[in-house]
Amino acid sequence: MASLFRSHNIRKTALLSIGIFFLMILIFKVSSDTTPDLADLLNQAGSVVDPNEELRKNTNGNNNDNSGSSDGNSGASNHHLGGLSFTGNRKQNEELELAKKLNELTEKLLDDQEVRLKKLEKDRLQLEKQLNELRRPHQDATLRERLAYMFPYDQDRKFPAYIWQSWKYGLNDERFGPKYKKGEEQWAVKNPGFVHELFNDDTSNAIVHYVYMNIPEVVRAYELMPHVILKMDFFRYLMLFAKGGVYADVDTLPLQPIPNWIPENVEPSEIGMIIAIQSDPNSQDWREHYAKRLQFGNWVIQAKPGHPILREMIATVTEETLKKENDGTLVLPELNMEMNIMNWTGTGLWTEVIFKYFNDYVLSGIFSKVTWKDFTKLDVPKLVSDVLVLPITCFSPGLGEMGSQSEEHPLAFVKHYFEKLYRQP
Numbered sequence: 192m193a194s195l196f197r198s199h200n201i202r203k204t205a206l207l208s209i210g211i212f213f214l215m216i217l218i219f220k221v222s223s224d225t226t227p228d229l230a231d232l233l234n235q236a237g238s239v240v241d242p243n244e245e246l247r248k249n250t251n252g253n254n255n256d257n258s259g260s261s262d263g264n265s266g267a268s269n270h271h272l273g274g275l276s277f278t279g280n281r282k283q284n285e286e287l288e289l290a291k292k293l294n295e296l297t298e299k300l301l302d303d304q305e306v307r308l309k310k311l312e313k314d315r316l317q318l319e320k321q322l323n324e325l326r327r328p329h330q331d332a333t334l335r336e337r338l339a340y341m342f343p344y345d346q347d348r349k350f351p352a353y354i355w356q357s358w359k360y361g362l363n364d365e366r367f368g369p370k371y372k373k374g375e376e377q378w379a380v381k382n383p384g385f386v387h388e389l390f391n392d393d394t395s396n397a398i399v400h401y402v403y404m405n406i407p408e409v410v411r412a413y414e415l416m417p418h419v420i421l422k423m424d425f426f427r428y429l430m431l432f433a434k435g436g437v438y439a440d441v442d443t444l445p446l447q448p449i450p451n452w453i454p455e456n457v458e459p460s461e462i463g464m465i466i467a468i469q470s471d472p473n474s475q476d477w478r479e480h481y482a483k484r485l486q487f488g489n490w491v492i493q494a495k496p497g498h499p500i501l502r503e504m505i506a507t508v509t510e511e512t513l514k515k516e517n518d519g520t521l522v523l524p525e526l527n528m529e530m531n532i533m534n535w536t537g538t539g540l541w542t543e544v545i546f547k548y549f550n551d552y553v554l555s556g557i558f559s560k561v562t563w564k565d566f567t568k569l570d571v572p573k574l575v576s577d578v579l580v581l582p583i584t585c586f587s588p589g590l591g592e593m594g595s596q597s598e599e600h601p602l603a604f605v606k607h608y609f610e611k612l613y614r615q616p
């Protein structure tokens with residue numbers, strides 16, 4: 192639209208100039224017709240009217256060497272004056288001929304300009320298209336690039352006021368136990384103003400298909416998972432990545448409102464994610480129970496949409512699941528089931544991805560190496576990059592081990608029943 196408007200303006204200006212040009216010819220013509228002596232008058236008064244002539248006359252007196260060229264100049268100017276409008280009909284025809292030629296030339300120039308403008312506009316549209324394609328993930332963009340494009344991360348935004356939960360059964364299903372019902376109720380009661388949604392098998396399946404329809408590998412990986420517990424793990428990362436907010440497992444009971452999680456001396460704009468320590472065992476045999484020396488929990492997570500940790504988690508889980516399909520190992524073995532879940536979708540991989548993020552300078556902005564030692568025996572919240580890491584007490588109070596304090600502790604935010612959800616019918 193803008194360029195169209197501009198070309199209109201150019202055309203208008205050009206037409207106006209042509210108009211003025213013809214008007215001037217008309218005025219000359221009219222004045223030469225009505226005052227036939229004007230040429231004579233001007234010729235007589237020539238030396239007086241033309242100040243250059245006066246100047247030349249004066250300098251001629253002082254410098255005779257220049258007189259020749261000066262005379263030549265003044266002669267040319269006289270001839271020019273006469274040529275334009277002061278001698279006869281033949282001249283007038285020539286003038287009209289000249290005007291016509293000028294007009295044609297202007298028309299041609301305008302046409303050329305129009306063509307050039309059209310070409311410019313075409314180039315501009317082409318450029319705009321290329322820019323859009325740059326912004327859009329190109330055909331062979333990686334999974335991570337497409338995830339980042341679909342759900343960009345903005346640390347400055349607020350934590351969306353959502354609480355997401357999921358369980359095999361819906362709230363109205365009789366198999367939805369009273370203990371979980373109380374937890375579900377309390378998440379809503381303690382957090383007025385939050386949108387609170389509990390998904391069952393069917394609804395979580397539907398929303399994953401809907402939200403990730405443009406990233407088919409993700410949907411495929413979700414569908415391929417051979418156990419509901421894997422899907423529930425995957426579901427939390429997918430929801431938080433796309434929508435942000437809080438995810439809480441169904442075997443949790445909130446003890447304090449969500450806004451209490453952020454310490455007074457930390458600005459919410461500094462945080463992109465809140466997690467808590469799951470396990471920090473001091474015994475040598477930790478490998479029998481855990482994948483990592485210190486693990487972060489995933490039963491309660493708060494995140495802003497598009498967080499890079501979630502992106503990496505989703506990409507890794509997707510790739511590993513598709514690889515298992517390819518390798519024909521798409522099964523969750525009964526033997527060592529807990530550890531297998533931990534490494535596939537659970538807190539083992541979760542912890543690995545978080546440490547990977549901390550140690551990626553480009554993503555986290557942290558120069559020094561970050562290890563489990565930075566979090567062991569943590570008893571106050573710690574902000575590392577944009578991740579607020581809470582002590583074990585926050586989401587696992589009353590354990591009686593690994594430094595977990597009682598449920599009455601001011602930092603006890605959420606009670607976790609540690610039901611082995613994957614064992615439940």
Ligand SMILES: *[C@@H]1O[C@H](CO)[C@@H](O)[C@H](O)[C@H]1NC(C)=O
Nearest residue numbers: 482483527530531534539543
């Ligand atoms: C789980 O992953 C850890 C490394 O993160 C590895 O040491 C362990 O053997 C894995 N266990 C299983 C059962 O895959």
